[in-house]
Each structure stands twice: as structure tokens, then as C-alpha cells.
Amino acid sequence: MEELDQEEWLSQLKNDDNAVILDVRTDAEVADGIIPNSIHIDLHKGQEFIAEVDALDKSKNYYIYCRSGNRSGQACQIMEELGFENTYNLLGGMLEWEGDVE
Structure with a gap:
């Protein structure tokens, strides 16, 4: 797992054609x-989270975020235990996010 600030996360994501963005927040937060x-x-x-994540393509690079960066860090650790090699945690999460939102 790599911990990346918003600038690093966005820059790396933009140049990664094997990227998947994963939101691990609650339905209410989403x-x-x-x-x-x-x-x-x-x-x-x-x-259920573990089962859904385990079904994802482990060859992809996962850019993970939550509200503050704490749960996404936990998700990165779980994913590494499941065999994912490239997980990137967004430090500060949505609380510090200044990019696009839909």
C-alpha cells in the first residue's frame, strides 16, 4: 500500500491505464x-466487502478512498492480504478532496 496525498494520487491515477477507483464509504456518505x-x-x-473485493481483478491498480483516509487504509491492508499488489490510499479522503464529484 502506498499512502498518497491528493496531488500524488491524481497525478498517478491520470497516467495509469490499469487503474480502478474504489470508494469504501457507506451508502449515506456516497x-x-x-x-x-x-x-x-x-x-x-x-x-460481504471481503467477498466483493476478492472477486475484483487483482492485476489492476486500485486507488482507494473513504471520508478521511482511515477506512481506505484498512481496505488497502485487507486487499494486500487477499493478493492485490498495487493499492493506493488517498490521504485525507473526501474531507480534503478538491477534485470533481458527481
């Missing part, structure tokens, strides 16, 4: 807006 092109899998779903 209702307030989501980074464009994100897939949403709520970390609080526990085993």
Missing part, C-alpha cells in the same frame, strides 16, 4: 457525492 468513475464497496459490510 449519497453526498462520489469521485467520477468510482466503484463503491462499503468496507462496513465486513465479510
